[in-house]
Amino acid sequence: MTDENHEPPSSERPQGGLRRGDRPEPAPAPDEPFRADLPRGRRKGKGGGASRFWLSALKWLGALAVVLVIGAGVAAFAAWNYVSETYLQDLPPVPSREQLYASTRAPAIKFYDMNGAFIASRGPQYGERVDLERLPDYVPKAFLAAEDRRFYHHGAVDPWAIARAAYANHKAGRVVEGGSTITQQLAKGMFLSPAQNIKRKVQEAALAYRLEEMLSKDEVLELYLDRIYFGANTFGLDGASRTYFDKPASQLNLSEAALLAALPKAPSRMALHRNMDKALKRQRLVLERMRGENWISEAEMRSALARPPQLAATALASEGDYGYLVDYAQTEVLKMVGEASPDLIVTLTVDPRLQKAGADGLRRIIEADGKAIGASQGAMVALDSTGAVRAMVGGVDYAKSVFNRAVQARRQPGSSFKPFVYAAAVEMGVLPTDTRVDEPVKIGDWEPKNFGGKYAGEVTVESALARSLNTVAVRLGEEVGPAAIANLAMRFGITTLPPNPNLSVSLGAYEVPLIEMTSAYQVFQQAGNRLTPYIVAEIRTADGQAIFTHRTASPVPAYDIHWASIMVKMMQKVVTGGTGTRANFGRPAAGKTGTSQNFRDAWFIGFTPDYVAGVWVGNDDDTPMNKVTGGEVAARIWKDFMVTAHMTLPSREFDWLLPDPQPIYEDDPRNGFYQGLAAEFGEAAQSVDPDPPVLDLPDPDPVRPRFEPEPH
16 A cells, blocks of 8 residues: 555656546566475456455365264264164174074974874974075075065165155055065064064164174075065975975975965965965065066966966865864963973873864854854863863864863853852851751842742752752852852862952852863862863973973862762752753763853853863853853753763762761750650649640750761
8 A cells, every 4th residue: 555645756657647536556566486396376367356255165165064074973973872772772682693593493383182193283383494596596586576676786774665665655645665675574573573663673774784794695585584474383485385385495386486475475464275365466466576577587477377376285274173272282381391492292181082072062052053042152171080181172163263262261150150159168067958048138239039030948958059049059158258268269279269259259250261160170079189180291302302291190188078078969969950950961970050140151060970071151242142041052062072971981970979977966955944844744734634735845956066077
């Protein structure tokens, strides 16, 4: 800048002098020699201001980029910490390569009846380990077409597949496509639950990365084909091939391979023996995808579609009437050996002849009379004199309903519970010949009535049980107390009663399972001893090593033999002349009928010296039947079964029964006074009238103490 007080040399002044406001032009810089060893300066001139602006902007953008990178790194680190702490804290460990092929494998179990005949297989069915080199080329490609066409072109997770699935699901407004890779599906199946949530998806991805660090793509695919579920309790490609087509996976044709590849998407909904049509629709999709990838020709696709696979006869085989008891047996076996045991061979106590008799008899009567009587279901269980389950029928048709009504259902037993009320009363000293008055009874707001609304007046205790009089059962229950009844029932093996039930327990108002009621009746059959029912006779490994053999345990005393003898004799009269006469089949037998409130349940439970069996009839939805009692349909089913069960056995009595106790009478202390008074009156009368009248004096009043049994 020029100082205003400084005048330039006269020679440099412009003509006319300076005007106010004029500034001199700066002198040009002297030329300087070019120095290659120094940075070149900026060239000044037109546009220099804009260059400085962009230079400054670039500096700021560079600084901002650095900040953003650092910020992104910090954010990513924070995000990773959050994900790690929230979703990966309990991430399951991935075992070694060797352990991967042996982990998460539950035992397969083969069941045989008491005669050694094969019944059924349970547990997962596995085949041989898959080797891609031994499979036809179209077999693994069918699964890639169905689940992950880009498997060999992406990593453990496929972002493109996730984006494609998200778009498809958004467009459809629901989940119609998944984005998981085969590696992710393998990780989920081996290590995680099927829960649909963010945590499971994050863990699935993390485990997939670990698997692909450990295994090659071929090894991942082989392990996937070994572990995938195909329905019908079948795991692994070779297992499915043998289950459905009765041949190894190496012999699958294209149509069969595509059908199997269709199953993992929904193995239950597309089960081949139940919903072949739906499975064939997805098979077509698999084949079309294979054609779209040029993995098969048009002719091969059309040929496969024209020849639908035919299932092997063994794939359609049903367990039939054994289904319920095999379910029960499998549960019992796994309680003994645990989930991580080797493959097992199990011998059961079931008698095939009795199992067929029970199932056929139940089904025949329900199918013939069910509509008329308003009953759609039934169940029965039979035990021999050692407690072994010889027959178990959990319903009319296992294929339609696998719910085991002999074990899982809890129903009101009605009057079939009364023997435990009477047993508690007998234990307190009540005898069969004692009398009670059958008349209307009211306890608080409760007014229990007899079936039919009639009353018999004074009756003996044994007659009241045979006729199933409700008022007498309630009176006896009130005498002994509900807690005593519950205590006795618990000793007999019934687990579902509270320790202090209300008085309605006298009429069987509390729900119990059929198997517990039947086993509890066995205490009477076994002279007061309790046996635990069992169905497993022996367990061995597939190579023959013995794991378990049932040993007959010592009976547990639950009830005095004298009391048991009294009860059996009273319960025999139920069959010979009481409410259970339809169960009478001409042999010594004892039992009791039962009908719950509003005819919702009908029971008959009874026993001979050889077998004890229980039958229940009713409806799953608890709707009432058409006034059906336990002495009708249930008793008929019981009788038909017992006729078959005893066909080859000699008739025999309950040889352990004891003589009935005799009451012990004691003279009333007043008897001597009355007798002396009578003698004096007699002498006086003789002196006045030689033919005196007979005085109507009271009889001696016997007072019976509580009966104590003799040692036995």
